[in-house]
Amino acid sequence: MTINNKGSINTRIDLTGQIAMVTGASSGLGWQFARVLAAAGAKVIATGRRENKLRELEAVIRQDGGECQSVLMDMTDAENIMNAVDKAEVVFGRLTILVNNAGIPDSQLAMKMPVELIDRVLDTNLRGPFILSCEVARRFKSAGIHGRITNIASVAAYNYGGGGAALYSITKGAVVRMTEVLAVEWARFHINVNAIAPGTFHSEMTDGMLARVGDVSGNFPRNRICEPSQLDSTLLYLCAPASDCVTGTVIRVDDGQVAR
Numbered sequence: 001m002t003i004n005n006k007g008s009i010n011t012r013i014d015l016t017g018q019i020a021m022v023t024g025a026s027s028g029l030g031w032q033f034a035r036v037l038a039a040a041g042a043k044v045i046a047t048g049r050r051e052n053k054l055r056e057l058e059a060v061i062r063q064d065g066g067e068c069q070s071v072l073m074d075m076t077d078a079e080n081i082m083n084a085v086d087k088a089e090v091v092f093g094r095l096t097i098l099v100n101n102a103g104i105p106d107s108q109l110a111m112k113m114p115v116e117l118i119d120r121v122l123d124t125n126l127r128g129p130f131i132l133s134c135e136v137a138r139r140f141k142s143a144g145i146h147g148r149i150t151n152i153a154s155v156a157a158y159n160y161g162g163g164g165a166a167l168y169s170i171t172k173g174a175v176v177r178m179t180e181v182l183a184v185e186w187a188r189f190h191i192n193v194n195a196i197a198p199g200t201f202h203s204e205m206t207d208g209m210l211a212r213v214g215d216v217s218g219n220f221p222r223n224r225i226c227e228p229s230q231l232d233s234t235l236l237y238l239c240a241p242a243s244d245c246v247t248g249t250v251i252r253v254d255d256g257q258v259a260r
Helices: 028-039 051-063 078-092 115-143 166-189 204-213 228-239
Strands: 019-022 043-048 067-072 097-100 148-152 192-198 250-253
Touching (some): 019 028, 028 067, 028 204, 028 228, 051 067, 078 115, 166 192, 166 250, 192 228
Parallel strands (some): 043 067, 097 148, 148 192
16 A cells, blocks of 8 residues: 555555445545545445535445445434435445544634534534444444444544633544544444544644644654545445454554644
């Protein structure tokens, strides 16, 4: 496998026969995750709230020779989450892979956050992924599927500079713990639960932050912001049989940006 910093698909892992759901796929890392899984042979259910963006992703994946179907999903609505899983399985059959990528920032100091924003961040970043993981795991168990769940956390789970996004950091810390405890609870059912904790990668969310605060790459040892394709190999490893004994693990992919 080679790394291409221009955003191309980098994979030699074969996921033929796998059916993967990617949340938050309408932009950024989720868009790349859907593409790389499809390029590896998986049939992809791309979910999000922006139908036009999901349709664009469908077209890109199909043009590349992959299979993709979009399903609208609102991570703040439990009933909608359940219905979206039903719709996904009507299209391609039983899911075998879930990538919990959907998330939003808060970009505010804790004392300045309105309750509405608190609820939206908690629902999108933690409550929704927990509900979805449990629903998909139930289906893995009932069908006897050795499923894989990959949660997208963040290095913000471990480091907070105090400049805003306090609740984002809190929720990503909770995603790390969710990964660990669900892995233990579901290991007996051969369901693997792992997570990736990215550093600063180009995405719609990150680029919006950079527009507000300016280029931060000069603060990093390698003086760069990473590209989404540089997460390809980690995602594929966690979604493939190669990681069969790996569960409850969080892999930091941060280019040495954050102190240990």
